[in-house]
Amino acid sequence: MTTYNLEVLNQYKIHLHEEERSQNTIQKYLRDLRTFLVFTHGQELSKLVVLAFKEYIIAAYAPASVNSMLAAINGFLEWLGFPQYKVKQLKIQREIFSKPEKELSQREYERLIQAAEKKKNRKLALLIQTICATGIRVSELRHITVSALRTGLFWVCRLGVL
Structure with a gap:
């Protein structure tokens, strides 16, 4: 991760704080964004890069975790001025009753x-x-x-x- 990325993350952290996000949410989003930035290896942002990251996390995480990470990424992309790179979350069918x-x-x-x-x-x-x-x-x-x-x-x- 480059210094530039750390600078941008610090600015985004301030933005999240100003949006009155909880401290836990801010920490979670920043952790997810660091994972995303490490995955990108400094590549230029594009829809294809974000889609590749989505596929990567789908293979590694539970659907609810994937959606949580995508919420962090999509919010960040919107803030950066790249709403066209946002990706859709997974559709999760909720279970009405718990498993026995x-x-x-x-x-x-x-x-x-x-x-x-x-x-x-x-x-x-x-x-x-x-x-x-x-x-x-x-x-x-x-x-x-x-x-x-x-x-x-x-x-x-x-x-x-x-």
């Missing part, structure tokens, strides 16, 4: 609760119970507050009404 082997069995659930209680970690036990009882994502736990539970607002948000 990914589901937690009743026995596994009980063992997790017991382990948390044995370590006197009531908070963890309650978090596990909440996640399993509601099916929420870990990132949604912050919405479960005493106030939200009393007003029923959490469930309105969870059902997509708000």
